[in-house]
Amino acid sequence: MEHIVIIGNGISGVTAARHIRKNSDKRITIVSTETAYFFSRTALMYIYMGHMKFEHTQPYENWFWKKNKIELKQGFVSEVDTKNKVLQFSNKETLSFDKLIIATGSKPNKFGWPGQDLDGVMGMYHKQDLQNLEKFAPNNKACNRAVIVGGGLIGIELAEMLRSRNIPVTFLVRESSFWNGVLPAQESEMINKHIKDHHIDLRLGTNLKEIKADDKGRVKSIVIEETGEEIPCNVVGLTAGVSPNIDFLKSSNIELGRGVKVNRFLETNIPDIFAIGDCAEQHEAIGRRRNIEAVWYTGRMMGETLAQTICGNKTAYKPGHWFNSAKFLDIEYQTYGWVFSEKGKAENEIYFQWQHPKDYKCITISFDKNSRKFIGINTFGIRMRHEIFDKWLTENQSIEHVLEHLADANFDPEFYKLHEGEIVAKFNKENNTNIQSKKKSWKRIFSKA
Structure with a gap:
């Protein structure tokens, strides 16, 4: 056999x-x-x-x-x-x-920092990491502060975990804005503000120099590369990618x-x-x-x-259209297709962005300025349906079609406030168009499912 x-x-x-x-x-x-x-x-x-x-x-x-x-x-x-x-x-x-x-x-990535293997230094990827976290940060009495190094999705999850037990957190992010290699500036800046609103000490443009030990070989502090500042802490989370x-x-x-x-x-x-x-x-x-x-x-x-x-049926790997989802503390994030940061913009691709004036909600839609083809969407604080965007990407639908039927993709509960009218109105004003936002139609959503 x-x-x-x-x-x-x-x-x-x-x-x-x-x-x-x-x-x-x-x-x-x-x-x-x-x-x-x-x-x-x-x-x-x-x-x-x-x-x-x-x-x-x-x-x-x-x-x-x-x-x-x-x-x-x-x-x-x-x-x-x-x-x-x-x-x-x-x-x-x-x-x-x-x-x-x-x-x-x-x-987890390690970059040869002095002290990176001390007791109290951990990632947040394996079950053993969870066990170490329980050992070194069971509560805010045992852990007076934690320092997280690296501004990715694992880093923000670890920050949320520690704050759930009222442990003060300092968050070292080497980039000038959180996850700005992935997110457009408007979205990244919104996440910066949201992190700070959760009483997390966010340090942008900041690198770790070393981790110092106490006389028992456990973490006692970290030193910042740029300023030499020493921050006392009991736990260091290394979340600088994998x-x-x-x-x-x-x-x-x-x-x-x-x-x-x-x-x-x-x-x-x-x-x-x-x-x-x-x-x-x-x-x-x-x-x-x-x-x-x-x-x-x-x-x-x-x-x-x-x-x-x-099993004998040779099959090529075809992952289809890109999508992903995550949660930044209280903000749900979804992406379908391709929306790059400013640095990653391709020729002929332009963005339309809408942001709620008070709430943590925004969308960014990318499309081709010549063909008008819809390329991708980021959405924060508004739940959207994967199958709808997957269908529109497969059909090479236009930006106008997407905005006209955007309500059909909305997955928020029945009594949530809808913002499609505001979104389309902003697009019309900026692009001198006259798109009419259609109300959500369950018949349209499932007629071709």
Whole structure:
């Protein structure tokens, strides 16, 4: 019986295993060093905040794996012998395979800061990070201040977690505005203000120089690069991005870049060895996407796609239109298609922006100034329907069509105030057009579903 071994029990690896089992009777083994069973990594923050227990983050009961004949093995893979198709473990055990799927995810970036490995320094990616957070920051008595280094989505989540226990937070962001490599200036500045409104000490244009230790080897303070200011703290969160978790492959003959190099079929340069999820790096980016995408839903899609190939139906990875969602404290964020920061603007692409005068709500829509084709939208504080924007992007609809039917995409509850009329009126005024905003029509929304 062909033996499929999967290294990594995150969303990518587990999805691949489930879909291989649906379509075959192959032997499947999932190898993991982090936890015995799969859990939802994105839910870790809600455990610390008291909204969930760890068992609530496990989508499958413990008996699920045995019932579905998916073997689980805990251990750290130290080397992959591609010639003999054998995994070497750190405890000297071995495991042979016929096909290997590398789905080892990401690890937090570290940039060689003095003190970065002290007790009290952590990321917020693994279950062990959550355990460390409970150990070093159980409350505001044990932790008088936390410093977060890095202004991405994980950083803002960690800030929210710590503030939920009334722990003071200083947030070091090296950019001049929060996430301004991704968001247009108006949106980034709105998030800056929202962070400060939550009593978070946001330091823009600020870099970490070093982390200092007390006489017990625990964090006692950090020093800022630009000014030399020393900030006392008990916890340092390193959230300056992630990188593929592939160190154990560096002695193998698997082709590596920043991640494991793969083609459109998620194949490496070695026959019968594949890579999916955060650790996979496309030789050539798909459209405007990045070569490496550390996103939950793309990992799931890669797992589903590769399972088809493993089971004899060779299938290329086609992620479709870009979308993503996140939450900046109280502000929900969604993006569909492509809206870049000012630095990333492409030729002929222009933006239309609307912002609520008092509330934390805004949208940015990008479109081609010549063809009028809708390219993408960012929305903050207004929930929008994924399937509607996916359809409009597929149909290459115009900016005028999108604005005319924008109410159909609104997913806010029934009694929320709608702003489509204001949005369209602003566009008409700025562009000398006469678009009529149609009211929400459930018939239109679902007639072509």
